Amino acid sequence: MALPSGLEITKEVLDAEIKAFFDLAPPLKNSDDVSQKLEAFVKTNSLLSGTGGARRVVCVTSGGTTVPLEQRCVRYIDNFSSGHRGAASTEYFLKAGYAVIFLHRRGTCQPYCRSLPDDPLLECLEIVDESNIQVHQFHSQAVRSAITKTHAAVAEGLLLKLPFTTIFEYLQMLQMVAFTIKSIGPHAVFYLAAAVSDFYVPWKSMAEHKIQSGSGPLDMRLVQVPKMLLVLRKDWAPMAFCISFKLETDSKILLEKADMALRKYKMHMVVANELSSRKEEVVVVTSNEKILVRQNKSLGVDDVESALIELLVERHAVYVENSDHLTGQQNSSLSG
Amino acid sequence: MALPSGLEITKEVLDAEIKAFFDLAPPLKNSDDVSQKLEAFVKTNSLLSGTGGARRVVCVTSGGTTVPLEQRCVRYIDNFSSGHRGAASTEYFLKAGYAVIFLHRRGTCQPYCRSLPDDPLLECLEIVDESNIQVHQFHSQAVRSAITKTHAAVAEGLLLKLPFTTIFEYLQMLQMVAFTIKSIGPHAVFYLAAAVSDFYVPWKSMAEHKIQSGSGPLDMRLVQVPKMLLVLRKDWAPMAFCISFKLETDSKILLEKADMALRKYKMHMVVANELSSRKEEVVVVTSNEKILVRQNKSLGVDDVESALIELLVERHAVYVENSDHLTGQQNSSLSG
8 A cells, every 4th residue: 555645754854853863862871781781681592592593582562651741750641551461472472482572661560470469569468477478378379470480581581671661761772672683683573562652742842840830721742753663674673573563442443554554664563453452352464464363262361462472473483484595595695 | 928810710710610620520430439438437537536536537649640631541641759758658647646548649659668679579579499488588677567567557447548540530539538538627637749730631622532643743732620729628628737749840939839839729738849859858838937847867767758747747736726726615605
């Protein structure tokens, strides 16, 4: 589907917009630390031999980003997301043998913690006597499982958790992940489940102090966040397998929007989900298919992510094989 | 200080605005449950004899409210607040013998949990063997204290936790608290530490579906949330002792703003705090004083709330005494 001309901006304009976004963004605080962790994580996992070579690494993004409305941030716009999908998907990617970079909104749902109550420490533990604290019988299995599995995944070097809050932090870290993960070519996956702000207030045009509630209404102008997906695909990590998400509340426009995102940003797959039914079913949109994925209650699985990740892992395997084959052909033609 | 005429709206207009706000707000989901809990809590504590009569009850509000931008909420504006001050203050009110209604933003800092890490369950616990989970030595005291003190306060009927998320939920619940707590007259305190949105999008004028990020910037018009403080003081619970907070990032306008709030909303006290120094010091503004309250490091107290609540409890005691005296005079003149 060709997009109407005039709506598209050129790659040069987009590149300039993205450069301006990063140049004007407040600098990432723990940038060196994140960078070191990322490099060590990707290096270790690329040296380990998984099935037929390096271990596959997926960057799962999860939770919503915030957009500050004031520089000394009191008010901000937030995108709602519990992070449930990202956390569940991380579990299934780990189960499938992937190493996972879990780029998540601070405070959102963590892998293996989905069945814990909201305030787990106060609700799951009880004091037995002066020297003993124990886990309530009711939560015992969930707590044990959360701790054992999380600690194991981190200890084995298979899970790297990176938290963000603002849109500025998120995009800066996503770029760092891409630059690092680029080295493993088609073995890298981006699974972009985070709810990323479409609009923001540029840092320099932001009110320094708290906006005053004098008399009358508040008018705000937000500008569009430059679309980074295309640049992620083209420049940041061109060989990585990319899956993005499209969430809508209006099912009538959902598939069309997902299809548009697939073409516009050159994604390998777009997962279309509607707000009200997103926990039961999603539609995976590729260049030539629309695959309905539903939770399989008859198998006792109460989430849709199990079947979704199974499908994605299959498709990624084919992608890796084709890429290897292509590289092999190139190598033999080079050596021939 | 007289306010410039023309900026003030009449009580009738305000009442109409507030009625419209509540009429058009989405109904509170667990309204009956909240109402029952509140009535039982206030009744029990008003029957218990504290110092010289009924136990004092304080409603501590804590954390920020959200303003949905879409009816099927994907995006919203949030007011930043960790809820640290509300949680700390609740601990000191309980210590001073008050019963506390902790009206807090879901997921913010809880009383007695201030020294726990962000993700307490995963960070504080470790698996010893198949049947035992234990608390890390390092966090042992903090975890024990959090659980013991919280469970004790709840079990003794001294702590009622009520969570909110949106501005609609917050104001509906605040009104319910006020209507219930009104029965104990001057023994009731409102300690309004929550960061409440000044602007909102009226539910009926809100986009039903997710706002589309087509081309161009997003312009938004937010209207002012009707100022409920004055009505809380005048109508909802006229005998309650009311303390509100004023947070600014600009210290130059802070005291003037606090003073204005005190007069405009007939508060008994306004706690003025500046974003950058709010953990070390605040200024308590009354009709004839400005009292600087600082954390007392020499006494090994690392928060400002300890001294702040001590001051407020003293002033509330005087207020109760004066009210009782007044009531006594009225009674004797009635009987005379």
